[in-house]
Amino acid sequence: MNVSMAMPAHGVESDRPAPPPLYARLFEAFEHAGLAWCSWKSPTRLPDAYAGRSDLDLLIARGDRQQALQILVDCGFKLAPDGPGRDDPAMTSFLGFDQASGVLLHAHVHFRLILGPSLFKNARLPSETAFLERSRLLPGRNPRVLAPEDAALLLFVRGQLEFSRLDPVQIARREQIDEKFRKDFAELAPLIDSVALRCAAEEIFDADLAGRVVRAIIDDPMGASAGLRREVAGALSLQRRCGGVEAALVGAARTLAFLFGAFNRRHLQTPRIWGRRAPGGGLVIAFVGVDGSGKSTAATMIRKWLGPEIDVVRVYFGTGDGAPSLVLAPFKALAGVIARFIKTKPKGASHGKISDRPPGPVYSALFAVWAMAVALDKRHKLITIQRAARRGFIVVTDRYPQNEIENFNDGPLLYRLPLAPDWLRRFEQAIYMRAHRAPPDLVVKLQVGPETVQRREPDMNPALIVERLASLERLQFPGAKIVCIDARAPLEDVTRKVKQAVWDVL
The missing domain is CATH 3.40.50.300 (P-loop containing nucleotide triphosphate hydrolases)
Known part of the structure; x- marks a missing residue:
């Protein structure tokens, strides 16, 4: 159960837009029920999520899963499963309709931190419990967010795992994705305590690798070497859904399915x-x-x-x-x-x-x-x-x-x-x-x-x-x-x- 007090976080501006009523009710219900939860991506992305231009990524403790799902339904959200081959038992999506604005809202609920390219999220970062315990409330009726050090660490790990040369989504949007990461790191930089960051890193990596990860985050988070990228991925190898040849085959199959789906959606319109x-x-x-x-x-x-x-x-x-x-x-x-x-x-x-x-x-x-x-x-x-x-x-x-x-x-x-x-x-x-x-x-x-x-x-x-x-x-x-x-x-x-x-x- 989260008991931390509401406090400013991540350089929150006073003019950050308020959430739509549907999200506000959801956040309030989660807090009232004492769930361990938070929004695990940068607060700078909240305005887009509130306007329905992107999904809202929520991390919820697996032990609170059943209660959280019931709250989502009670607040007016409807379960919307992903298509075949793109679903994952640790993630699920809910859609909500904001009547005032007519916007369709998408709450993407994670019970595990599953990371990787957009078409095949293969790895897990096993830090959910620690991250949730250190999460904090944004002012007003906004959601909980990660502590700055946890947010920076998660952002760095995502940067090392999410790009794949087989993922057409990542290739097509590479510059846009890099710009988002730069903005997120720039917002977090003045808020990070290096000692706390080192402690968080050592919960995941050995002392030597944790030290190099911390230095990379502080010095140049977007310029990590290929060697460091491989070490980060290797340290999480036990948390992969599949590896080696199987992972390559699954990734290639999903890429082909995505390309056919995009072509079908634009030109063929077959069911x-x-x-x-x-x-x-x-x-x-x-x-x-x-x-x-x-x-x-x-x-x-x-x-x-x-x-x-x-x-x-x-x-x-x-x-x-x-x-x-x-x-x-x-x-x-x-x-x-x-x-x-x-x-x-x-x-x-x-x-x-x-x-x-x-x-x-x-x-x-x-x-x-x-x-x-x-x-x-x-x-x-x-x-x-x-x-x-x-x-x-x-x-x-x-x-x-x-x-x-x-x-x-x-x-x-x-x-x-x-x-x-x-x-x-x-x-x-x-x-x-x-x-x-x-x-x-x-x-x-x-x-x-x-x-x-x-x-x-x-x-x-x-x-x-x-x-x-x-x-x-x-x-x-x-x-x-x-x-x-x-x-x-x-x-x-x-x-x-x-x-x-x-x-x-x-």
Whole structure:
């Protein structure tokens, strides 16, 4: 149990920002419960953690693990496990939603000090108990932090262990990482007591190596020789998860997995885990509404909000500006060419100049091919999103197939063709029934007025706008949680409500 008094540490400035309410409650609960805990990275990084730009690294005594996990949950955090191959039993991640700012907070909880390159933290620094006993509270409602000597020693050891020529993250961000280390050492330098630093070093290394480590920290912590780096790593060899050839193979495998994941995330978007899975398993979140209600904007916003912390894929179920699958792409390109020669569309269309005439034979044949291509595109995407959710992804969809209401977004199309053969109708209906039987976990209905739709979609038939707004109210998606949001409100309010609805189902 920590009993040290709150006191200034690490050169704390009076203008250091206060933690968001969620973190403040967590720190207070840890202290009230008497846990042995602290934030083990430099306090200079706290503003980024408070703003959601980086994670907050917490060290908690292993004996307090169960109580700490319960406190995290009670304070509103949700467990978010790392992806396969990147998890470690001594570490776990929790996500929290700061309602006031809309920021997603990431508390990275360590029960052991596990160090090494970002993709394979292989070593342990067995000093958790001593470091926690010497930790101290920052002023205000801020967290506990390490004593300056412990912080400097830990920072130096990390510098010797964390760089690997096989780690693309370290290579790409080498200059940025070095600059962070320099700033951290510069802040610690005037606070370090050399005697206390020597005592802390001798708890880990033999007297000779401890002396050289102390001299390096005081003289030039960023300029340690390769020989000293090898000695530091060798002194911790008994604390490795694996060594030798096995460590090299594991590191290489994780590097390849990371590179494929980065390429997949940017270009392929296949449902292969590249980072952290969703708390409690994958989810499908669908945004529905009439054209011009802001579905694409909301789906993009949620992907950007969750994407840095959880694996997210976005799927577009429409036939407009979004990306089609390989099944639909050639038909979509051909439809764009044909549409130039069609001046008037038959009854049932939503945009452009619409007549009261039923479809003619040529239009009917072309439209039947289009309807089949659209149905096959939706089937392909339905299979993709269900696999992605099963693998732990958050799937965000712009629209979702439905068979409840004719002549409404993303429903069957062949109803417009009176002469369409029954077998073709059955084939199409089977695909939309598949979506009916696998509804999204969350459906967010974005509600707007007819004037908003008319302004954003000037080519859309005014009478059809009123009809589709009424249809949106009746759409049920049996089995899904439905949240209705007034999308006419200011964007900030809509964004906050959408984030809250998504957070509630995570």
